[in-house]
Amino acid sequence: MTAVVQAEGLTKYYGKRRGLEDLTLEIQPGEVFGYLGPNGAGKTTTIRLLLDVIRPTRGHVRVLGGGSREAAVRGRIGYLPGELALEGRERARDYLEFLGRVRGGVPRARVDALAERLNADLSVPMRKLSKGNKQKIGLIQAFMHEPELLILDEPTGGLDPLVQQEFLTMVREVRTAGRTVLMSSHVLAEVEHVSDRVGIVREGRLIAVENVAALREKAVRRIELHFDAPVPAEEFAGLPGVRDLRVTGAAVRCTIDGRPDALIKAAARHTVVHLVSAEPDLEEIFLTYYSDEERHDDRQESA
Amino acid sequence: MIAKSLRDYRRSLIGWAIGLSAFMMMYLGVYSSIKQSPDLYGAQAMAKFPGALKDLMGGLQDFTSGAGYLQSVVYQLFVPFLFIACAMLAANRAIAQPEEAGTLELIVTLPIDRKRLVLDRFAALALGLLAVAAVTLLVTWVMAEAVGIGVTFDRILAAHTGVLLLGLFFGTVTLAVGAATGRRALATTVVGGWALLGYVVVTIGKSVEAIAWLKWVSPFHYYAEGQPLYQGLPVGDYLVLAGATAVLALTAVLAFDRRDVGV
Known part of the structure; x- marks a missing residue:
């Protein structure tokens, strides 16, 4: 074509x-x-x-x-x-x-x-x-x-x-x-x-x-999970792709790189009452191209 | 495309036709009173005018005869300049004005060849000016008959053709500068400068040897030298004007085809 x-x-x-x-x-x-x-x-x-x-x-x-x-x-x-x-x-x-x-x-x-x-x-x-x-x-x-x-x-x-x-x-x-x-x-x-x-x-x-x-696959996703009872933080710590984890009582907030699979499976062991998944912020990735480029420019200038 | 351009011109051209007609009615209307008092406006009275001013007005000879009056008040200065202004304003609407306003960008992306676009706009300009000239010709003739100017229709037609050709020439200068540069102010300056200097050269400049040769590049030389009101249609002179117009139109077409629009 x-x-x-x-x-x-x-x-x-x-x-x-x-x-x-x-x-x-x-x-x-x-x-x-x-x-x-x-x-x-x-x-x-x-x-x-x-x-x-x-x-x-x-x-x-x-x-x-x-x-x-x-x-x-x-x-x-x-x-x-x-x-x-x-x-x-x-x-x-x-x-x-x-x-x-x-x-x-x-x-x-x-x-x-x-x-x-x-x-x-x-x-x-x-x-x-x-x-x-x-x-x-x-x-x-x-x-x-x-x-x-x-x-x-x-x-x-x-x-x-x-x-x-x-x-x-x-x-x-x-x-x-x-x-x-x-x-x-x-x-x-x-x-x-x-x-x-x-x-x-x-x-x-x-x-x-x-x-x-x-x-989008590569995108950073913000996820919020709410359970019917407080959950232990260590169950969510160290999951692949999970970053910026914050566990406060019955709520878990974090960001996800790539697939949310591991997080979902960990959450499935408890009763989920509410789930919020923000749209992947492509803008952020988009901006990293710019900042990479800028860093690149800076290097050239300092060289 | 021609029809569309003419529609865009309509309002302003109707305005100009009315304005010019009113001008002629007013000036030709007072002719009867001038005819009745030759001593007031006769050769002796005109001799009191300073020489340079008289030259600028085309000599002001023979103000009381019909042809002389018609020449002095209509065809010498005011009507050709008004008509040039009208042509210039209309021609600026062809390329430069829409380009500066930004509306031309969409038009050049239409499936019309750019050469064709300029040619169509030139044709619309010519047709629009022709319409204004036809209306004002009619008014001049009717008024001339009414006040007893005593100039035959074919002479008036010959003089009026000159007005049209002169206006179209300067209109095409505007179009060419606009098509080549996209700048309305530049086109206006070029036309204004050329028209004023051209006029001065064939009037005051006639007696100044150093600049007399410049008359060859003055469109007014080809417009007025043949004295169409007295001698009838000056075919050769008018062909020079028409030929120059054709060359300028071609320049406009080629220049616009080559350049970036709207930057």
């Missing part, structure tokens, strides 16, 4: 300022790829290069088997810009209709269905839309022609939690249909639930590409 996105040594300088350095990346069909990094790391630069908004200083990128300089290739992509600007007296519906016509026609019913799902009002002049409502219009125009590749730059910015959930459902549907999504974010939590892989970019360089399932 040919990759949907194939970047090789992709580099972009704005004058002397580095935007992106030597990006090599493949994204496969049907994959949801989370592209992560702090603001100014090079996410938007990468995305603009993929869409031929800007041109690389060095390197190549192929999108959907062609070059995005070809209008026909761009027709198969849906794009949500990171800084979406919508203005003027024009109503959102008219603007979407115009975009749909340029894209070769989009059924009105599909636009309406998307608007309903995202709870977007299309009858308002665009300059009167709030940031969140503009973002909804941006999402509608990216999804409405059912593109093979969706490129979404910070898609959840400004959306309220309910709409965010609906958006994530839409992304999952796209993946189920075998289409591909590249979405950027500066917070892992926003993309970890839908992404198959995440790439981490920092200061213009892609520093890690990780499978989310594998990342």
